[in-house]
Amino acid sequence: MPRILFVEDDPEIGQLISNWLGRHDIEVLLESRGDLALARALAERPDLVLLDIMLPGQDGLSLCRDLRPRFSGPIVMLTSLDSDMNQILSLELGANDYILKTTPPPVLLARLRVQFRQQGQLSPVAAPSTPPQRLQFGRLRIDGPGRDVRLDGSSIPLSTSDFDLLWELACHAGQIQGREALFRNLRSRDYDGQDRSMDVAISRLRRKLGDDPHNPTRIKTVRQKGYLLVPHAWE
Structure with a gap:
């Protein structure tokens, strides 16, 4: 089962997304502070780090910058900031994807699964067999x-x-x-x-x-x- 470290300071959003991903066989570790997330990522070695941008202690962009040289897995930004500049900066700092919090949960799940497949964590979905008549x-x-x-x-x-x-x-x-x-x-x-x-x-x-x-x-x-x-x- 893939593991995610989700760095999010809003406990309601954190729990909602954690529950949703958990129902789809993804284990979620929650961290509410940016200044504690780097140590947790290095200690627990999740398969993917999901980052909010607006975080207490350290913002998600600088956390992504500090994490990238020391963490080889995907880093995905999940934020309410619909900004081209933030998206460009995130990708240049080493993020693999930039997703808005308004994205429907099934789309979020699909995009995270893309990252897992690229890392070899999930097998490609097999072509569906012909349904019985x-x-x-x-x-x-x-x-x-x-x-x-x-x-x-x-x-x-x-x-x-x-x-x-x-x-x-x-x-x-x-x-x-x-x-x-x-x-x-x-x-x-x-x-x-x-x-x-x-x-x-x-x-x-x-x-x-x-x-x-x-x-x-x-x-x-x-x-x-x-x-x-x-x-x-x-x-």
Whole structure:
């Protein structure tokens, strides 16, 4: 798992970005003072240093200047200062990238992953395989292009969102799908930890597919992890 030293004096921003990156398998070490960051970077040897510019003790630009000769990993500036001069100066002082704090978190993640790949920390993303057209688990048959679901030969009417949820679970049958992944893949947003609409949709699917809502065996809830479509439960 790649490690980042994130030097940021705003604890709320630090925690938000730390939590976001942590959910995507990046360990984040937080440091709130610029004058302590150099020693921490040299002692803990993170894979990347993420720097704010406006910092107590030492600003991010001078920290980048002092860090560059002694740290071989990527240095990325993350700042609210939308200034061409600051961007040019950062790059000339040795920064690998300059990112604004208004950048959406998925874009920030993608740009950090570019730095990791260039350092050999991550493997390039493999080309996606051709998605299946039809899936069958015993008596359950799902036609992707036709968006048709049949159980024991009988058609099961599903809404668009319910079909998409079933298809996502079926394409990963036998694998636990976390709420976070389902929200990102199906709703293009992050799970906030409070939204129960996915639980409601799962209950609705169970009811329509004849699964016992009190003791489900076909679409199981795995506590604190997510949901699992059991491929052999449809025989």
